[in-house]
Amino acid sequence: MVVIGGGIIGLELGSVWSRLGAEVTVVEYLGAVGAGMDGEVGKQFQRILQKQGFKFKLNTKVVGADTTGETVKLKVEAAKGGKEETIEADVVLVAIGRRPVTKGLGLEKIGVETDKRGRIIIDDQFNTSAKGVKCIGDVTFGPMLAHKAEEEGIAAVEIIKHGHGHVNYDAIPSVVYTHPEVAWVGKNEEELKAAGVQYKIGKYPFAANSRAK
Template identity: 60%
Template sequence: VWRRLGAEVTVVEYLDRILPGMDGELVKQTQRIFAKQGLEFKLGHKVTGAKTTKSGVTLTVEPSKGGDAEELKADVVLVAIGRRPYTKGLGLDAVGVELDDRGRVKTDEHFQTNVGGIFAIGDTIVGPMLAHKAEEDGVALAEMLAGEEGHVDYGKVPGVVYTWPEVA
């Protein structure tokens, strides 16, 4: 989005490719499209420092596998290092709902928590953190609560990257 608004954009990625976990050919074509749009890539690099200046931010980056550091100057830095469940402040601890070591609500195959009558779906539980997955969880839970057999086949939930163009 920032590139389409005229900003210069450099993606710094620790791994040697963008979109890890997605199909290699899809990634190759996506990166080609992004490069055509004007995005620059520093693949196989890690950020080792950031300093704010009067004119923006100076990042220090170096190759992930070792090598000489270099500086990148930017007006703004956007850090995107993954997703995590937003369960703080929901009062789950007050009612005794158990969380796993990553802060996700523990549930059984019927979305039931360890506390009777409390269910959890979507981004708060194990699985992809995607709106369409949460919607499927909700439909399955509603079916179960209505006495039907609700089910989500997580193997068929597509991974999505909300870019332009979108990647799935």
């Protein structure tokens, strides 16, 4: 099995099939897995998956596929261009991200504007360009997470009822449901460095956690 995309969904589903006995190869355009994950955590996570049998082709892009036979033949090359290589697989999973489904809803008829990616444009109080219409969740900006949408929904109702509401987007956790799981919340080290924010690093051995084997 080849998974195109080394993000959260690709790694989760690849992990399931790996534990069921499939040989899994992940093709990722970027140089690291788990977009948004702390760099050190991401490298350790990749090593754990490799010990489980995962193979990774990072900095690699898919340029074509042949599905005429019983298997799929993927043509890949370096992200910056280079020698083409063929990977053969029984099945290919495409997990290169999600996009909001807003076409065909008639939004333009009521004056709701979207951007080029189909996301509904809102202000800091969740107002759309149409008077009296607010928007939250996966069809607008930010991570497509259920608990993020829930917090936005609560804040939107508070704004309607009391005139104010707030979502702390830095406090929204992300989780990768592999084995073991990986989770994080807030800014990662790379983001803090880029922002010029001083920080301290603390490390806790997972072996001391009661869930560790």
